[in-house]
Amino acid sequence: MDQPGQLSAAQRSRIRRLSQPKELNPDEEGGELNIVPFLDIVMNILIFVLATVAVTFTASIESTPPSLGGAGVRSDIKSEALNLTILIVNEGFSLKASGGNIATGCNGVGAGLAIPRNSGRYDYKALNECVQKLKGSNPEFADENQVTISPNPATPYSDIIAVIDAVRQTAQGEKLFDDVKFGVVR
């Protein structure tokens, strides 16, 4: 029996029931899609793309193909110019200018290989110093920026690119020979 002034059992149970916080139905919960797996995929692709981009910073070296007929390289420079040609041979670099073959050690005109290999490796630093010296030998050569590179048939592409890098500019960033032509050996 209920005590006077006390809530009845039925009333207490109704209070308990009605005072419970309302649970929302699943379809009433703001209508949000579960995009977390999608987000994972997007994040992964994004990181992958960013990583790939950072690795392959490419550049390009511009040149013109040999003229029709293959008689030689396109050359639009005057005859009194330096007309520098670098031959990449197995033993090192041989340099030829309009005056003749550059002697060993880059000392004037004479016989021999201008820059032999240094302890088995191509000496790009010496090549750079030599072309710098040749360009500085006459004020008329100051504007000349064309060089012909004639590698051996077996010379790998990476060595050719290294030579182009070495004759492009001085260590101080001054321009040397950045217009590269390739010699065609017939």
Added chain:
Amino acid sequence: MSVPIVRYKAELRKAIRRNAMEPEINFLNITAMLDIMTIILVFLLKTLGESTAAVPQSDDLRLPKSVITTEPPQDGVVVTVSKTQILVGDQRVVALPSRESMVQTGVGASFKRNGPSDLYVVPLGNALQAAGKTDKLIRAAKGLDSSSSDAVIIADETTPYRLLMEVIFTLGQSGFGKYNMMVIQSKQAPGNIN
């Protein structure tokens, strides 16, 4: 006898107050962040897909390293010389012999008109002329000089000069006035003199 209805209602209000929970955050609103990320992703994929600078590096094709910092070319016919094949665009035109053979005769006499010492590679020339026509139409539509085309050479670092020379010579014969050689920018390039 039960209590008056006023007492019951007061008890009910009190119970509701007692049980009321703090509003719970059961999901984060990441829509704005997702929008930004999707835009960045689409932008990056588009940039990557459009530029010729996207050269996948593999054992078959590894670009040489250079200290040069010029911008890669945006257009032109792409000629890819890997260790095993030559491609124009995505089309394979020549399968290459061994490296020793390439040093002697380039792609081999069977692809040439006048024996092994010839420099013109017939299948490559045919593919380049077809690609060159398309490139000239594109250049004309873009309002650029369409008298000659540009080529982009993507070659493996071990490619012997003999083969490279044949590719360059064939380019010249097929009406390409200029070509760009793709390299990877690196401070560790062998030609770095600093």
